Amino acid sequence: MGMGRKWTKEDETYLSDNWGHIPVPGLCKQLNRTKSAILIRVQRLGLPPFLDSGEYITLNQLIQAVTGSDTSYSYKMKSWVENRGLPVHNKRNSQSTWRVVYIDEFWKWAEKNRSFIDFSKMEPMILGKEPHWLAEQRRRDFISNANYRKSPWTPHEDGLLKDYLKQFKYGYAELSKMLGRSAGAIQRRICDLGLKERPVKADNHKSWEEWHFQTLADMIRAGYSYGAIGETLGKSEKAVRGRVYDFYRTENADKVRVMLGDGPWGTGRPELTVFDSKRKSPVKNDLTRLLELLLIRRNQLNFDGYWQKDMCMNWHDIRGCTAGQGNCDECTEFLRIRPQYCKRCGATFFSRQISDICDSCKKARKKQHQRKWAVLRNLYRA
DSSP: OOTTOOOOHHHHHHHHHHBTTBOHHHHHHHHTOOHHHHHHHHHHHTOOOGGGSSSEEEHHHHHHHHHSOOOOHHHHIIIIIIITOOOOEEEEETTEEEEEEEHHHHHHHHHHTTTTSOGGGSOTTTTSSOOTTHHHHHHHHHHHHHHSOOSOOOHHHHHHHHHHHHTTOOOHHHHHHHHTOOHHHHHHHHHHHTOOOOOOOOTTTTOOOHHHHHHHHHHHHHTOOHHHHHHHHTSOHHHHHHHHHHHHSOOOHHHHHHHHTTSOTTTTOOOOOTTSHHHHHHHHHHHHHHHHHHHHHHHHHHTTTOGGGGGBTTEETTTEETTOOSOSTTOSOOOBOOEEEOTTTOOEEEOSSOOSSOHHHHHHHHHHHHHHHHHHHHHHHO
């Protein structure tokens, strides 16, 4: 292995250039020296630790630099690495393996996910030279954090939220300004507290114009938050999120930015299918109703000449004969529908399902509720 062999200038230059990039066993093989000789020469040359020598940092160091905290490491592995594809490499030093992230790769990833990361918690120049877009993005995140708190809700804030909701005159936009919380945070808090009251709906949800959409596209491309976009457009954050989802089927601003590109609003809009969340239920209901009509028609053709089915408890319009009989003339499972009495009008009626009131009273009660709702709605508007 060349024990006692003197170090040449070329060997020291090679070691300095590749220290932190090539694992120690690889350096031993390239320089034909032992591990001890490599480590002693590194110390005499004054080279930094192995993990501090390359153009990368460990994943732990990156999390602490960006978020200001080294907690929730497992969450970052799931959210940053698995879900959003942060490039992570394994660097081996002797017997240990470290997860490292190259600085250049991180900045490319951060630019694509800048709506997800809060750069206001990141100290300037902590990772060295910064890209040109970071200063403006950090300023926007500072403004967003100043407008909306992210700390846990206090009992005093819960009391204010309850009082405001009971007045039935504030929407999400007004509540966000008064409580200093985002519309999403207010909505989640209402569900967590189990409150029945809801913010009033905005009356400007139909007033979207062309300049609204163009401004929305430009601000999403620039990395503004939905709260800032809502203030510029004069709409609530919830309304902006809903409009974005209607077009792009996602509220993730980073994904929308990729689909938008440099085009106008609507560029890259995904084609809707029957499996879309907002169209799946109506299509499924229509197909179910069509199947029911086909089954009813089939039963009518098979049992068209048998009047007994209309008086039998074992008959179902869709499933047909629930007793499994082929015709009513030879059936031994006939069970006559028993008469019932309406508690509302006292009339006698026949129904296969047990009920307290007849069909006519059900319709009358439904009309009564509709009239009551209309009266209350008019009073509320007044």
